[in-house]
Amino acid sequence: MPHIHAAFDRPPYIPVLSQELDQMVESIVLLLSIIAVGLASYSMFMPPKRAITSLRTFVVRTQLDETVARVRAQLLHILYELGKENYQFRLRFKGQYLRDAFFVEDYGIYENAILKMIPLSRMPESDHRRSVNSDTHSLASTESGPGILPAIKNALVEEVSVFIRRENFIFNFRSLLYIHFMAIWFCALSVDWYASIWVAVLFIGGSLYCPTFTRQSGYIGQHYLYRNHFCIIFGLYSLACVGAALYLCAAAWIRVMDHGCKDYVFEGDCSSQLVFTGIFHGIHSLCLLASCVLCWALFHNMKLEYGDIVEKYLVQSRDIEEVMKSARQGRMKEKRMAAFELATMAASGDDNKFRIVAEGGLEMLIRLALSKDESTQEHSVEAIAELLTVPAIQDNFIEIGGVRSLTALLHSPSARVVYQCATAISYIVSDAEENRSSIVADHGLEDLAHAAKMPNSVCQRLVAGIFLELAFTPEIRNQMASLNTPARALTDLCASPDQECQRLALQTLELLAIESPETICAQDELLKQLLKIPELTYDTRTFILVAKILLYYAEDQQKTCEDLLDQPNCKSTLTKFARTKDPILQKVVVKVIYCMLQIRELRYRAEHVKMDELLRYVRENASDRETWDMADQSLQFLACEPDGLQHLPPLSTLEKIDRMESVTRGSLSSCVSLQSGLADSIVDLKKGLE
Incomplete structure (x- = not known):
């Protein structure tokens, strides 16, 4: 077929311009192809990246009087947005695991502190692939598997639904504010033009001071500090505006009905402006009522903060019988989790302590404490230390031979295990004098002397306090004075940088010097350490203790x-x-x-x-x-x-x-x-x- 060319006139510069455009397009295409080839080569030779969740840092704002469970609840909300709400973890700060029932201030956590999220079990792959924007109903119906407990998961979903409603309330509230903005101009066209004044005040106040909230970011801006005041003032003011609008609507329709509008002639009291006024104020009163209801609903919704629902489920643990069954028959991972839950339950109240003891928890915790897994040991000894805060449980613990296991664990290479053991022993020696003899039996003094060598100053302070409590008993003090090991351990404790530890060790040495001055004076390193202490402190009480011991040397x-x-x-x-x-x-x-x-x-x-x-x-x-x-x-x-x-x-x-x-x-x-x-x-x- 012959080609048909359409002939048309064009300026002489168009061919030159089209050639330049073609060259420019070719250059751009060539540049893009080079960049694509370079990116493909880079991705081919570079190693694959790790999952971003393993290197992610989360920022949480909390108060000192809040519990650790609330901090965990906030982290669960963040993990929910990432699709990792089944991720099971525990918080650790400065090598110490945090218990949900304790407060943030109890662990010395202050501003800009860094907490580590330690995983307790792994999630199935199906949970990793779940979409972040999954439906809340389907989320609640799925099984939690080895992740968090179903009750905690349901509480998390309930909190998320509350925050979603809050976000929708604020969105609808702002939409009604734009309707009120339009009502300002409609009021100017009505008979009651002055009504636009209070409607304008309503719109301006609501637009300026309405809090902004998103489920992912929380409150934005500074107006959230006065959110309760805003809801109360706006709710009452909008309610007054509803009354005014209903009054103006009724007044307009009464005038129209009194006139009668004979033959549908819109004049006088039946003018079109008056009819518009009655219709407008009636519709606007419904909008004002909707704003008032939304404001009070928002006031009730904003009472809930992050973690209010999840916190009580985190502190509340599973049934003790289920936990004990997992501890007896479960694998290592289940036993570790059971020890963790027993420690959490023991820290939440005395009732749980007696329930654990009644279910044979002491014997089970002693067996778990002797496990080869370090985390299981730490959780078990932590639970034992919580149980031993009750004097009645201490007697039962001593009868079943639990003290022997505690003193044996003082030789553990883990500083956290030794610290928890020293904490448990300190409860025993401080509450009942008759139980102190069980500590020194079976080479207990040698075990405490070994624990005194730990570099942890807090642990050293506990050991020094235990030695002092033991020295108050005459029989044990005589036994300590006859051995060289306690005096040598106390000499090492005097070298601790902690002044309280030094003071406790010096008081114990003074008691031993009264019993046997020869044993104390035989410590060559002690004399050097005593003369070194005044160079490191200006405490008069420490000076007096040092001087009393030096007097025995003289x-x-x-x-x-x-x-x-x-x-x-x-x-x-x-x-x-x-x-x-x-x-x-x-x-x-x-x-x-x-x-x-x-x-x-x-x-x-x-x-x-x-x-x-x-x-x-x-x-x-x-x-x-x-x-x-x-x-x-x-x-x-x-x-x-x-x-x-x-x-x-x-x-x-x-x-x-x-x-x-x-x-x-x-x-x-x-x-x-x-x-x-x-x-x-x-x-x-x-x-x-x-």
Whole structure:
């Protein structure tokens, strides 16, 4: 067929322009093809990416007085939007698992804290592929599988439906506001044109202060802070507007009916404007009533916050019988979950504690605590620690031999397991004195000494408190004083950076020194640690504890007193004690120096390091008269000749002073008088320290 060409006239520049456009199109197509080939090559040689959910970080806003269950509820809402609502997890902060029934403040969680979501079980693949925008009814009917419990899932769906209704309420409320905006202009066309004033106020107030809410993002803006005030004020104001609109509508129709509109002539009181006014106010009153109802419905809906429904189901656990069945017959994963649920149930109330014990939970938890799985051990010991807060359960636990398992778990490599064991033991030793003997049985002191080596300062503080509670019992204190292991463990605890741990360890060492000074003075590292503590703190109570133990080193025997004087920081420590202006510390300083002066060899060395200057400082800055007398008499004793002192046998301080009085009586009467006065001061000091 012949080609038909349509002939038409065109300007001479069109062919040139079409050629340039063709070249430009060809260049663009070539560039796009190059980019496509490059992207295909990049995707071919690059490794596949991981699932984005494994690297995702969620931001949750909470208050200190809210429970951990509410934080988990907010995370469940986020996971629901991602289609992962079956994801089963537990929160961990600084290596410690968080229990749902406890508050955020109980774990020291403050602003910008980072919590880790630890998975407890894996979900089936079908749950991973589920669409995010799935229907809520189909979601509620699906099985939860190994994920969250059905009750928790149903509560989550119920909360989501409430938030969906809230979102719809706000959308419909704003739509009605636009109807009120149109009503402003219709009011101007009616007989009652002044009604547009209060309608305009209604529209402006609703548009400016209506809260904005989306299910994914929550409230947006600052107006949500006054959402309850807005709903109350707008609801009452719109209700008043409904009354005004109904009044104007009735007034307009009464005038029309009184006129009668004979022959349908729209004039006078039957004018078209008056009829329009009656129809408009009647329709507008319905819109105002709808706005009022929506506002009050929104007020009731906004009372619910994230987690209000889900929280109580998270704290409420399954039936104890089902949990115990899973713990007995389940696999490792089911046992781990059962231990976790038992810990959660035990933390929620005393009633649950007694129910667990009645179902044989103590024996089951002891078996789970000896499991090879570290998480199962931690959850089990955590549950045991919660149960042992009740003294009646402690007796039952001791009868079945549970203490032996706890002390054995103190050798666990997991710091969290050791911490929970120490917590459980601390409950036993602090509540009943008769139960303390069960702790030290079967090498319990050695097990506690091993736990004292843990680098966790909180765990060390618990162990130091346990040692102190045990030392209050005379029989156990005698046993501790006869062994070297407790004293060595307490020496390690004195090196802890935690001041409370140091104070507890020093108090225990003081009690052991009263029972057996030789055991304490035999600890070479303890003397170095005692002299190092004042360099790290300025606490007067700690200084007094250190000074009391140093006094045993000075009084015990010549070797320990010589070791004390040989320490390079001995004088600096005593100087720091003297400068506290505390009368007890100043008297201890004078007493320690006086013990050094009693031995001839140490006396010359004390004079060499200028201990007399320290005595003069105490005398010049004495806190009371007795301290001044002791320092002055020690300086006078230092000025006397040390005759007869080197021949004295290893006696106590008071016996040496009595022996000196018999040797130097007559020729050194002044020295005798000051020695007797010093001896009286020392006796008073001993009585005060004891």
